[in-house]
Amino acid sequence: MDLTLSPQEEAFRDELRGWLDEHHPGAEPEGDEAGFEFRRSWQKTLHQAGWAGVSWPKEYGGRGASLIEQAIYNEEVTRAKAPAAVNVLGLAMGGPTVIAHGSEEQRKRYLEPILSAEEIWCQGFSEPESGSDLASLKTKAERHGDEWVVTGQKVWTTLAHHAKWCMLVARTDPDAPKHQGLTYFLMDMDQDAVQVRPLAQITGEAEFNELFLEEARIPHANIVGGEGNGWPVAITTLMHERATLAFGLQIQVKIALGELMEKARSTTVNGGSAAEDEIIRDRLAQLYIESEVLRLNAYRGLTHTMKHGVPGPEGSLGKWQWADVNQALTELALDIAGPQALLRSDDWTYRFLRARANSIEGGTTEILKNIVAERVLGLPRLR
Numbered sequence: 311m312d313l314t315l316s317p318q319e320e321a322f323r324d325e326l327r328g329w330l331d332e333h334h335p336g337a338e339p340e341g342d343e344a345g346f347e348f349r350r351s352w353q354k355t356l357h358q359a360g361w362a363g364v365s366w367p368k369e370y371g372g373r374g375a376s377l378i379e380q381a382i383y384n385e386e387v388t389r390a391k392a393p394a395a396v397n398v399l400g401l402a403m404g405g406p407t408v409i410a411h412g413s414e415e416q417r418k419r420y421l422e423p424i425l426s427a428e429e430i431w432c433q434g435f436s437e438p439e440s441g442s443d444l445a446s447l448k449t450k451a452e453r454h455g456d457e458w459v460v461t462g463q464k465v466w467t468t469l470a471h472h473a474k475w476c477m478l479v480a481r482t483d484p485d486a487p488k489h490q491g492l493t494y495f496l497m498d499m500d501q502d503a504v505q506v507r508p509l510a511q512i513t514g515e516a517e518f519n520e521l522f523l524e525e526a527r528i529p530h531a532n533i534v535g536g537e538g539n540g541w542p543v544a545i546t547t548l549m550h551e552r553a554t555l556a557f558g559l560q561i562q563v564k565i566a567l568g569e570l571m572e573k574a575r576s577t578t579v580n581g582g583s584a585a586e587d588e589i590i591r592d593r594l595a596q597l598y599i600e601s602e603v604l605r606l607n608a609y610r611g612l613t614h615t616m617k618h619g620v621p622g623p624e625g626s627l628g629k630w631q632w633a634d635v636n637q638a639l640t641e642l643a644l645d646i647a648g649p650q651a652l653l654r655s656d657d658w659t660y661r662f663l664r665a666r667a668n669s670i671e672g673g674t675t676e677i678l679k680n681i682v683a684e685r686v687l688g689l690p691r692l693r
């Protein structure tokens with residue numbers, strides 16, 4: 311693809327850059343609650359200025375930005391080290407799914423409060439025995455008049471403790487083949503039948519939860535994409551997850567690599583700077599090469615989306631590579647830090663611990679490799 315920006319795209323980038331310079335809210339405060347409220351307030355500021363949901367159609371409160379502009383947006387907010395918008399799952403996945411598969415009534419009801427961060431969204435897909443093989447999920451929903459009654463358990467539900475709405479996939483027809491008996495619901499989290507229990511992570515944070523559903527109620531009108539059609543709707547949500555992330559992530563890696571080089575220069579190893587150590591230099595150079603590959607593959611994915619209208623399976627390659635590079639990068643940071651890395655207060659120690667989840671969240675690396683093998687390279691299927 312042509313990587314040169316058109317005058318219109320340059321103007322878009324410059325306007326955003328100027329706005330970010332002027333409105334950057336500074337560093338995020340410490341603590342889960344304080345951080346959450348800080349990011350909610352930042353998203354409100356973005357929304358008021360028309361910078362939330364930039365690629366959403368204008369009629370639904372977005373900016374109607376092109377795919378290239380969306381990519382520029384992700385690059386610029388990451389480059390500016392702006393805080394992440396709080397309603398990340400609603401903006402990147404829930405909203406685009408409602409736009410693609412929802413009714414006009416649903417679009418009018420749900421989209422605006424996602425943009426303004428009035429209503430936070432979470433994603434209730436994974437279950438204790440259904441992660442990679444999502445279509446085997448067991449949470450069941452039975453129709454009682456105009457309502458569905460839902461019983462089951464979800465797990466790893468990011469942001470459930472703050473969420474008003476859950477994108478919930480449940481089994482509505484136990485007799486249908488496993489991919490066809492599923493339905494995609496929007497479940498109101500604000501009911502006693504939905505119990506949210508936080509799960510502590512290796513970082514000490516609890517960004518995700520277990521969800522226990524004991525006859526939770528969902529109005530029939532809250533089905534997205536039709537009864538029994540939950541699988542293709544869920545795939546739309548997952549495709550958006552991988553495609554939207556790619557651009558921000560590759561810049562994030564570049565920024566982190568720059569910081570790591572700085573750390574190598576300022577850390578003393580064997581009487582000299584770590585940046586002069588041959589093995590460390592080698593590993594830094596390798597990471598630089600891989601970060602470039604990541605960038606070019608992000609553009610390759612964008613080209614596919616521009617040609618075909620939807621993200622392709624190549625998105626899986628970027629997510630897999632990013633997990634590898636980010637983990638290698640944080641491991642090198644700890645090797646450079648030496649015993650200092652044992653201090654929990656070191657930011658790189660936090661990053662190292664958080665990076666462990668990169669090869670699991672949003673699809674494990676093994677599953678992504680299967681997708682690339684079968685759907686990008688056309689290799690025979692194992693099963």
Ligand SMILES: Cc1cc2nc3c(=O)[nH]c(=O)nc-3n(C[C@H](O)[C@H](O)[C@H](O)COP(=O)(O)OP(=O)(O)OC[C@H]3O[C@@H](n4cnc5c(N)ncnc54)[C@H](O)[C@@H]3O)c2cc1C
Pocket residue numbers: 432433434435436437438439440441442443465466467468469518667670671672673674675676677680
């Ligand atoms: C930080 C984080 C946030 C998350 N947020 C959410 C969320 O908000 N909502 C949500 O629904 N889920 C969320 N998840 C869950 C995530 O999607 C699952 O953890 C992931 O899909 C893997 O499922 P699993 O944990 O059940 O592992 P399993 O599927 O049980 O896999 C176990 C191991 O077996 C391997 N494996 C499985 N099948 C195959 C195969 N066919 N071929 C080769 N290897 C295989 C896997 O790669 C893995 O190494 C989150 C996870 C993390 C880490």
